[in-house]
Amino acid sequence: KPESMNAFALISRSQGFNLGNLFEK
């Protein structure tokens, strides 16, 4: 439960942070 209630864990999953997409053609 503590992990699921961690706001930063939620936020870090944003597509906006997924810079790996920059490398996709």
Next chain:
Amino acid sequence: MGCVSSKESRRRPPGYEDPNTLARETTFSVNEVEALYELYKRISYSITKDGLIHKEEFQLALFRNSNKRNLFADRIFDLFDLKRNGVIEFGEFVRSLDVFHPDTPVEEKIAFAFRLYDLRGTGFIGREELKEMVLAILNESELLLSDDAVEEIVDQTFRQADMNGDGKIDPDEWKVFASKNPALLKNMTLPYLKDITMAFPSFVLNSGASD
């Protein structure tokens, strides 16, 4: 540095910077910087074709959609735009991506993530900022949660991270919290950067380096 071949300088767009300089200042080799330039060209010529990355081009590369607004993509763009002139130049692109290199010390990643989350640039992460970011990720994920549930997530996070209980997460508290929860920094490392010359082999054709 005044002796630049005129032919060479005419070919280079405004935001271009010497790969040797960038390689000296970052984890990347000259070849890797040149491979990053191939990626940079693809993004920076996708819409405006001026050799600079505009926000719409950044959004297009991230989301396949130049109009998609996203709070966190905005934050990344703003932090990459070191000169704060509304575009990402090549040197800014390389120096910023350097933070995401697998070999970059975790302290640098922790510091960069803190600046991302410090939405108002106050030097700490406040409760309202955290709530705003939680609402943004819920909106992005199309998840519906009651305001009470959102408040509970924010409260619980502050109970864990705000160690002195002053209602703010300062850089030292963030460092301790992120060190204890390394999964939070997963998005700060891009394995792609280890193999960038393999991903963009065409850099060899345009390379000015002899190695």
